[in-house]
Amino acid sequence: MFKTIQKLLIAAKTSVFEINQKYEKADIELNISIQTLALNIFANKLILYGFLASDFIKLDGVAFLCSLLGSNYKSSDIVFFSSRILFLIVHNGAEIQNIVYSHYVPNLISQSILFLNNDIATANILSRFSPELATAEALKASYIIAMKYETHLKDDSSDKPNTTLNLFGNTLNIKDLHPFKSLLKTTLDFILLSNHQNRKEKLLDYALQFLFIIPIVLNQEYSDLWTPEPNNMLVVDSLLLNLETSLVTYANLDNKSASQLKVEDNLSFFTLVCILGRFVLASDQVKTHVYDFIFKKRNFSALPETGNSARAILTRIISLPFQSELSLAVGDFLYVTCDSNTGKVIEMLGFGNTIGYFKTRNLFLSINLDEITEKYGQNHLTGVNFNPVIGAEETSTGLDKALEDMTDEEKEKEAERLFVLFDKLNKTGIIKVEPQFAENSFKKE
DSSP, X not given: OHHHHHHHHHHHHHXXXXXXXXXXXXXXXHHHHHHHXXXXXXXXXXXXXXXXXXXXXXXXXXXXXXXXHTOSSXXXXXXXXXXXXXXXXXXXTOOXXXXXXXXXXXXXXXXXXXXXXXXXXXXXXXXXXXXXXXXXXXXXXXXXXXXXXXXXXXXXXXXXXXXXXXXXXXXXXXXXXXXXXXXXXXXXXXXXXXXXXXXXXXXXXXXXXXXXXXXXXXXXXXXXXXSOSSOTTHHHHHHHHHHHHHHGGGTXXXXXXGGGOOGGGSHHHHHHHHHHHHHHHHOHHHXXXXXXXXHTTOOTTSOTTOSSSHHHHHHHHHTOSSOXXXXXHHHHHXXXXXXXXXXXXXXXXXXXXXXXXXXXXTOGGGOOHHHHHHHHSBOTTTOSBEEXXXXXXXXXXXXXXXXXXXXXXXXXXXXXXXXXXXXXXXXXXXXXXXXXXXXXXXXXX
């Protein structure tokens, strides 16, 4: 097997040399075909026999892949197979520092993504894989390289990983980010472009997975990437648009499906929520912008979970009785968006919808319902009595209409939910619910 790989590499390297020496179209196309065939065989062998990754590396296969990705003469197929092989050898234990520092692979992947999206006609030459599929493979390789690099640095250092206040996952430390700067810019530009070109959802997922490993830094070196002028909310708006689109999937969520909200089954949504949460923590301007996007059109005459707006669906997710890592991430995102202020969260979402989240995150000590009732007892926007438990005006026609529109079965479910809620309130000592009749009611006249 070793000799087979060695012979293929020799033939493929020869074809690279001939391309650099000859400029006739026929020769270039022939040699690109040879390279593609060799890469296809390498990729298939590595999928079946992971241990061959070490042989490929010993034969200087990584340098060969880099020469292909850095060449002016390549195709979608070459980027596709080169990226797939990089993914496989990194997955099977390639020394990640050599990949990042010795071969500058992140920069070469960045150049390849630009090539695939800016020179589509050339990329399609002799290719059976489209530029979109090749971009997907390049983004997957970007993710595993960044992820393994972060893990390597964490294991190799006494420094604690960057956990962003223990919320929204681990990322690279800021000081280790520089090798990925070019790839970060390309990925952010790709996401912005994708919103205008209606790219496939899976492509965006791969781009977000890479961003999940990257810290959001708004210093002099990186602020122009995350908040570019003149419209410095362009990236934020793009992410919010993707959030709004993703939430459609959860519009009909109910208590029965709550246990299905596992991170592994909803990875793209979880990743997007975490990235937005980091963005909010990184900038007060972004926090205000995201807050306005979610809550500015808040109608206090209706229950916060009513409707299919982004706010309503997020409220229904956080109110689920089964608090999963996904619903907690949504809660964390809304909590930091509300300036980590429990009173503001209760005003916008209602205490009844947030009690499970507050309990799980041990935030009960920061809640004073009497104070919140006094502060928000009369809605500061409408002047109408406001009930912080339900998060709506208490005597609102909107609430009455919501009840009128409910079937008997729905009313029963709501009554059961309220019973469980008040039982929890009693047990936790947040409030004490008194019986609806007074002792004097039974005294004889």
